[in-house]
Amino acid sequence: MESGERKTCIVCGEQQAEGMTIVTEFICTSCESEMVRTNAEDEKYPFFVRQLRQLWVKFHA
Numbered sequence: 416m417e418s419g420e421r422k423t424c425i426v427c428g429e430q431q432a433e434g435m436t437i438v439t440e441f442i443c444t445s446c447e448s449e450m451v452r453t454n455a456e457d458e459k460y461p462f463f464v465r466q467l468r469q470l471w472v473k474f475h476a
C-alpha cells in the first residue's frame with residue numbers, strides 16, 4: 416500500500432493526501448473544515464451544496 420496517496424477533492428478539485436471519502440468521493444481536510452464553519456447565510460454555502468449534490472447524484476445513479 417502506497418503512503419502519500421493523493422485523491423482529487425470534489426470541492427476544490429485539488430489533489431490532496433489528507434481528507435475523508437464519502438461514498439466514493441473524496442473531500443480534503445481543508446474543504447471539510449471550511450464546510451463545517453460555513454453556515455447557510457454564507458455566500459459560499461450554495462457552492463458547497465452544489466458540489467455535494469454531485470456526490471448524491473452519483474450515489475443514486
Ligand SMILES: [Zn+2]
Nearest residue numbers: 424427443446
Ligand atoms: Zn478540497
